[in-house]
Amino acid sequence: MTDYSVEDGVLGGSTTVTAVPAAQFRSLMSTFPTGVAIVTAADLDGRTWGMTCSSVCSVAVEPPTLLVCLREGSPTLAAMLRRSTFAVNLLHARARATADLFASGAPHRFDLVRWSCDPQAAGPHLADDAHAIADCRISGTVRVGDHTVVFGEAYRITHPVAADRSPLLYGLRTYSSWPVR
Numbered sequence: 767m768t769d770y771s772v773e774d775g776v777l778g779g780s781t782t783v784t785a786v787p788a789a790q791f792r793s794l795m796s797t798f799p800t801g802v803a804i805v806t807a808a809d810l811d812g813r814t815w816g817m818t819c820s821s822v823c824s825v826a827v828e829p830p831t832l833l834v835c836l837r838e839g840s841p842t843l844a845a846m847l848r849r850s851t852f853a854v855n856l857l858h859a860r861a862r863a864t865a866d867l868f869a870s871g872a873p874h875r876f877d878l879v880r881w882s883c884d885p886q887a888a889g890p891h892l893a894d895d896a897h898a899i900a901d902c903r904i905s906g907t908v909r910v911g912d913h914t915v916v917f918g919e920a921y922r923i924t925h926p927v928a929a930d931r932s933p934l935l936y937g938l939r940t941y942s943s944w945p946v947r
């Protein structure tokens with residue numbers, strides 16, 4: 767794993783730069799709306815893990831690669847790394863409660879939703895809450911400060927028969943949605 771850290775640096779050979787405060791950075795990124803996903807993994811003994819994640823980004827088309835950024839210490843991250851696979855459940859507009867549940871740290875979050883995990887799945891599928899699901903195998907990781915960037919190569923994409931096909935969005939510290947025409 768590459769270990770990457772941001773340190774004070776020198777700009778243009780003369781000006782010393784210092785990282786902005788965390789609150790200012792959070793405020794900046796809150797003005798950049800994203801979709802909302804629940805990233806899931808199954809442990810070696812079949813135990814399920816998952817967390818709400820908005821840091822999902824397309825990386826490359828060939829090979830089909832996306833990235834997710836998960837906090838260090840996350841049990842979901844640990845399970846993903848153990849199995850080298852994870853599933854990305856892209857949530858629809860009526861899945862706000864599930865997004866909150868999987869951001870809450872609740873230990874029994876999978877007892878409160880319908881999920882499935884067939885033998886080819888990279889992690890649990892949340893068919894009631896997702897409009898699309900990507901099964902991925904991990905192709906790389908990079909540690910950046912207090913998070914780890916995980917690169918995943920998608921090997922299967924499924925579209926559950928969801929109640930709502932509008933993607934759930936998160937920005938300005940609130941949920942929204944983008945209607946599908």
Ligand SMILES: Cc1cc2nc3c(=O)[nH]c(=O)nc-3n(C[C@H](O)[C@H](O)[C@H](O)COP(=O)(O)O)c2cc1C
Pocket residue numbers: 802815816817818819820821822835836837839840841842843865866868869870871872936
């Ligand atoms: C809309 C939303 C997006 C989030 N995105 C991320 C993210 O991209 N990465 C991350 O580490 N935590 C993110 N979180 C916080 C995690 O969901 C939260 O810390 C969760 O409890 C972690 O689960 P874990 O205990 O299995 O690690 C987000 C929370 C919300 C509400």
